[in-house]
Amino acid sequence: MEYLLIIVSAIFVNNILLAQFLGVCPFLGVSSKLSTATGMSGAVCFVITLATVVTYLLNKYLLIPLGLTFLQTISFILVIASLVQMVEIVLKKVSPGLYQALGIFLPLITTNCAVLGVALTVVTKEFTFGGEAHMLNLGEATVYAFATALGYGLAMILFAGIREHLALSDVPKAFKGLPVALITAGIMAMAFLGFSGIV
Amino acid sequence: MEDRKMSNKFSLITDGLVKNNPTFVLVLGICPTLATTTSAINGMEMGLATMFVLILSNIFISLIAPMVPDKVRIPTYIVVIATFVTLLQLLMQAFVPDVYATLGLFIPLIVVNCIVLGRAEAFANKNSVGDSALDGIGVGLGFTLSLTVIGIVREILGSGSVFGWKFVAGDGILAFVMAPGAFIVLGYLLVLFNKFLAKK
Numbered sequence: 001m002e003y004l005l006i007i008v009s010a011i012f013v014n015n016i017l018l019a020q021f022l023g024v025c026p027f028l029g030v031s032s033k034l035s036t037a038t039g040m041s042g043a044v045c046f047v048i049t050l051a052t053v054v055t056y057l058l059n060k061y062l063l064i065p066l067g068l069t070f071l072q073t074i075s076f077i078l079v080i081a082s083l084v085q086m087v088e089i090v091l092k093k094v095s096p097g098l099y100q101a102l103g104i105f106l107p108l109i110t111t112n113c114a115v116l117g118v119a120l121t122v123v124t125k126e127f128t129f130g131g132e133a134h135m136l137n138l139g140e141a142t143v144y145a146f147a148t149a150l151g152y153g154l155a156m157i158l159f160a161g162i163r164e165h166l167a168l169s170d171v172p173k174a175f176k177g178l179p180v181a182l183i184t185a186g187i188m189a190m191a192f193l194g195f196s197g198i199v
Numbered sequence: 200m201e202d203r204k205m206s207n208k209f210s211l212i213t214d215g216l217v218k219n220n221p222t223f224v225l226v227l228g229i230c231p232t233l234a235t236t237t238s239a240i241n242g243m244e245m246g247l248a249t250m251f252v253l254i255l256s257n258i259f260i261s262l263i264a265p266m267v268p269d270k271v272r273i274p275t276y277i278v279v280i281a282t283f284v285t286l287l288q289l290l291m292q293a294f295v296p297d298v299y300a301t302l303g304l305f306i307p308l309i310v311v312n313c314i315v316l317g318r319a320e321a322f323a324n325k326n327s328v329g330d331s332a333l334d335g336i337g338v339g340l341g342f343t344l345s346l347t348v349i350g351i352v353r354e355i356l357g358s359g360s361v362f363g364w365k366f367v368a369g370d371g372i373l374a375f376v377m378a379p380g381a382f383i384v385l386g387y388l389l390v391l392f393n394k395f396l397a398k399k
Contacts, residue, residue, distance in 0.1 A: 019378050021234035025313060028229065070289060073307040074281040081274060110277075113230050113311040120307055178226055179389040186382030193379065 003143050005129045010147035013196055016114055017155040018189040023114030027156055028181055030105070032167065037160030041153030043102040045146070047087065047109050048118050051080050052145035055119040056138060076119050081110045114152060118145050159188060211330060215337025221314045222345035222385075223392040228314040231305045232346060233381040239362050242350025243343060244298050245305060248287060250339025252309050255283045257323040257335035264324035276319045281310045314342060352384050 016022050023044070030036045055076045063069050088106045091099040109115060122141045126133040129140075136144060162184055171180050221227050228249070235245040259279055267275050288306055291299040299306060309315065318338055323331040354360055357375035359367025374380050 021230050021378070021381065022308075024229045024233060025227070028226075070285060073285050073288065073310055074278065077277060077281050077310050078274075081277065111311045111313060111316065113308045116311050117304060117308055120304060124304075174390045174394040179386045179393065182382045182386030182389065186379045186386060189382055190374065190379040193374075193377065 002129050003140070006127075006140060006144050007147040007150075008198070009129065010144055011151040011154060012192065013198065015151045015155055015192050016118070016148050017152055018185070018192045020117070022117040023112050023152060026108060026112055027159065027185075028178060030108075031156055031160040031181075032163050034157070034160045034164055036105075037156045038153075039101050040105045040108075041149075041156045043105040043109060044112065044114065044152055045149040046102070047080075047084060047106075048115050048149040048152070049142065049146045050087070051076075051083055051115050052119050052122055053138070053142055054083060055079055056122060056141050059123045060138075072120065072123065073116075076116055077110075080115050080119070084110050114148075118148050155188070155192075159185060162188075208330075208333060211333040212337035212340070215334065215339070215341040216344060217341075217396070219338070220341045220345060221338055222342060222349075223389060223396075225314075225317075226389075227317060228312045228342065229385075231308065231312060232349065233378075233385060235302055235305050236346055236350040236353055236381065236384075237376050238354040238358070238360075239347055239350035241301060242346035242348075245302055246339070246343025246346040248291070248302065248306060249309055249312060249314070249342055250335070251287055252280065252283045253315050253318060253339045253342075254332060254335035255286075256280045256315055257318055257331040258328055259283070260319045260323040261326060261328045261331035267324075272324065273316075273320070276316060276324075277310070280315050280319070284310050314338065349381075349384055349388060352388065353380055356380070356384070 010016075014020060017024060017027050026040060026044075030040045058075065058079060059069070059072065063071060063075065084106055088099075091102065091106075122136055122144060126135055127140075127144075128134075163181060166180060166184065175183075215221070217224075219225060222229075222232055231245055231249070236242040256276075256279055260276055263275070263279070264272075284307060287309070288299070291306065318334060322334045326334070351361060353375050354362075355371070357371045357373060357377075357380060359365060359369070359371040372380075375384065
């Protein structure tokens with residue numbers, strides 16, 4: 001039951017893009033075509049989940065025992081950067097097909113604040129999923145990261161669908177490009193506000 | 200001659216404010232822009248925090264750039280930036296803990312703010328220390344200015360106040376303080392910017 005709450009909350013209620021504003025740069029950057037948006041979502045999903053597990057373990061078994069939690073930011077970003085590089089090398093070797101699909105998005109992910117954001121949230125924030133406030137354990141953290149990434153993908157793919165239509169419509173000159181995309185995202189965020197209160 | 204030099208230095212600062220404004224022209228660093236501008240004061244604090252990191256990382260990177268091999272320059276810059284962000288986190292926790300609590304996650308996330316890495320890569324690694332510091336100040340001020348403007352608009356519409364000074368009894372239009380307002384206000388401000396200030 002608790003896992004279900006985590007999933008619903010992370011995908012819909014606290015959607016990472018539309019409620020927490022993490023990872024908006026690539027959201028606006030690559031969402032003009034549905035196919036690239038899908039590729040980016042896949043890559044982000046993969047990296048967020050992996051990075052959260054690794055940084056969670058790093059924090060629990062290295063930084064906390066040694067009293068080095070002030071190094072969280074700097075060590076996490078290094079872990080994420082090397083992880084992205086490693087994923088790229090492994091994918092290239094093991095699954096060239098997947099590499100073709102996700103490859104070009106991987107280098108962009110290091111500077112996607114969603115990845116560092118989720119990794120830091122999981123180790124610093126207390127959550128209340130149907131009980132009292134507590135820090136997440138490894139299982140919960142993994143589910144939370146994966147569900148958050150799914151929420152990212154959902155918002156991104158929906159938004160790309162809308163933007164493909166926008167490209168064909170007659171938009172006033174000053175609104176062209178980003179402004180109209182931002183206003184559309186605002187209306188989408190309003191729709192997602194409708195989910196608040198269900199968890 | 201002397202005069203022209205002075206005006207060049209001056210334009211390093213003013214360029215960041217209008218011509219290369221990080222938010223309205225380059226549209227970089229959108230995540231903190233949207234998330235922390237719920238009120239004018241929050242936006243300004245976030246802008247100043249980013250400016251602190253931007254100036255220090257610009258100075259330091261322009262100093263070490265000649266020694267850094269080309270292949271590892273991006274990771275090096277990220278480590279430099281992350282170091283200054285950690286410094287900022289510790290300073291803020293010590294001296295302004297309530298500001299640190301309000302801005303929360305977005306202080307550590309300055310590490311992945313594309314503006315900071317962008318200036319390191321586009322300016323600091325090929326210019327002198329003095330110029331890089333001025334560029335940091337200019338871009339930092341531009342970012343602070345835009346965040347404050349967005350904050351002012353959202354605060355007026357959302358809570359009926361400016362910098363905490365209330366001029367409407369009761370609540371404003373709450374949606375503007377919440378997530379949708381951030382996207383919509385930034386969208387319309389970009390429209391105004393395109394219409395009146397951008398180069399023809």
